[in-house]
Amino acid sequence: QKEVEQDPGPLSVPEGAIVSLNCTYSNSAFQYFMWYRQYSRKGPELLMYTYSSGNKEDGRFTAQVDKSSKYISLFIRDSQPSDSATYLCAMSYASGGSYIPTFGRGTSLIVHP
């Protein structure tokens, strides 16, 4: 079993839909939780960053962390075709001063007009 599990999709939704993306993890030491967006043939780009449990909102994006369930989510409201990309969850903890993230495999999202 991998430390971070993420459904690869693809997830196909119509424009304007609310999208829910999720990851589960097994290592209770994880403290920092991130969501990256990766367009085809590009590097990942950080979207959201959360420390410990709770919610964080930024425009159309909301990140949720439930450490008791080892479950994190990213919600995208009013989805747009430009949101079509692969979304990677990542998480890390401080280990000897290092915060190397462990990534999920990514979920491919397709928003069709």
Next chain:
Amino acid sequence: GAGVSQTPSNKVTEKGKYVELRCDPISGHTALYWYRQSLGQGPEFLIYFQGTGAADDSGLPNDRFFAVRPEGSVSTLKIQRTERGDSAVYLCASSPSEGDTQYFGPGTRLTVL
């Protein structure tokens, strides 16, 4: 300002050959990371530099892989005796300091025939 750049963007080589992949981080960023991303997977950590020294090389798969950052800026990932299983996208990221947001380059797509 300029982002992280990686050269070449694509590299095709034959099994057994030696390759070098270059990463130019964002100016002033002291932390530099190398990852490997196989098709349909998330980035997998290889090595992390803080300044000129390798602070964590626990992700290097074997001794065929080596990386340097002699002046604390540009980094080169070196792969000896390449194998077909080394085919992947090699991503470089930099951050202002350890633990800060990582900014990724577009990657080098390595194909070993």
